[in-house]
Amino acid sequence: MTTTDTRLAELWAGCLKNDRKQQELLYRALAPKMLAVCMRYATDRDEAQDILQEGFIKMFNNAHKYRGEGSLEGWVRRIMVHCAISRYRKAKSVVLVDDFSDDSFQSTNHYNTHGLEVKDLLKIIQKLPQAYRSVFNMYAIEGYSHQEIGQTLGISELLSRTNLCRARAILKDAVNKMSGSEQFSLAG
Secondary structure (H helix, E strand, O other), X not given: OOHHHHHHHHHHHHHHOXXXXXXXXXXXXXXXXXXXXXXXXXXXXXXXXXXXXXXXXXXXXXXXXXXXXXXXXXXXXXHHHHHHXXXXXXXXXXXXXXXXXXXXXXXXXXXXXXXXXXXXXXXXXXXXXXXXXXXXXXXXXXXXXXXHHHHHHOOOHHHHHHHHHHHHHHHHHHHHHHHHHHHHHHHO
């Protein structure tokens, strides 16, 4: 067990006793990583912070359900993902190709010669329609299977595959456009 894991275990023990100070310290220790998870599902930082808040409330309310199997951080991460998906389900409407416009990827930022940075890729992912973004994140980043995605989002396995394919195509096009504009700006 690493020192970080040991520290988290100590904080968790305090949380189980409803020690508010330990809860705050655990929140401070995990919030930055969990906010990054939430940002992948949210359309902007405010929505990500709302998901983060909901996730931590859910985590503290269900603290007794963590059995110590696997890492605490992994358990909290799954809660955050489920909160993001839950939010998606509540706001769910039929989202297909028509929901996406090519104009939404126009950018005035300049990129360095080393390619896109992580924050730039995150912005591109955040501009995906919600259905595509959820499937892309769950499959490519969280490692869910299409069957699991379908069950979680209440869609068919085929629709999960289709949404992933469309998300990848949109992302590829956006990256190509940004790379093309980078080459143009470097030439002139």
